Amino acid sequence: MTLEVQREGEHDFVGRNERGAEVRIGHKDSEGAFSPAELLQIAAAGCSAVTAEHLITRRVGDDSKFTVFLTADRREGASELDAVHVVFGVDVSSLDADQREALATAVDRAIDRLCTVSRTLKTGIPVTETFPTA
Known part of the structure; x- marks a missing residue:
């Protein structure tokens, strides 16, 4: 299984799997992200x-x-x-x-x-x- 994390902007990343699921990743204070x-x-x-x-x-x-x-x-x-x-x-x-x-x-x-x-x-x-x- 391939997983990836892609930078979208400053302190803004998206983790993805092959099944199309996404999760927002950022700093602990980033709105809408883990x-x-x-x-x-x-x-x-x-x-x-x-x-x-x-x-x-x-x-x-x-x-x-x-x-x-x-x-x-x-x-x-x-x-x-x-x-x-x-x-x-x-x-x-x-x-x-x-x-x-x-x-x-x-x-x-x-x-x-x-x-x-x-x-x-x-x-x-x-x-x-x-x-x-x-």
């Missing part, structure tokens, strides 16, 4: 949501809506995040305590096993850059 650090966090939350969707809808109901919230720890002035916290907001009031615990365990296990983004963040990978020199 910062790269926000996209990293969104990727973690999105991966968790996609991974857990079937488990949640099967147990809570096919029409269940849920939101995945996230925050990140970042030291003042640091150029990296220290932690990303993903929190599921889902109404589990129709489940008893044992069912809620079983669902939480199943969701955690699925994310730990299947979520590419979370697994990559936890293990860390090399990131390389290539810049033309001629």
Whole structure:
């Protein structure tokens, strides 16, 4: 799969995939755009949501809506995040305590096993850059 990020203007970029999806990228104060650090966090939350969707809808109901919230720890002035916290907001009031615990365990296990983004963040990978020199 080919992904690209193209500069559109000052602090204004568009990320694209081969399927025609686009996302605006800019500084953290850029109107209508995600910062790269926000996209990293969104990727973690999105991966968790996609991974857990079937488990949640099967147990809570096919029409269940849920939101995945996230925050990140970042030291003042640091150029990296220290932690990303993903929190599921889902109404589990129709489940008893044992069912809620079983669902939480199943969701955690699925994310730990299947979520590419979370697994990559936890293990860390090399990131390389290539810049033309001629």
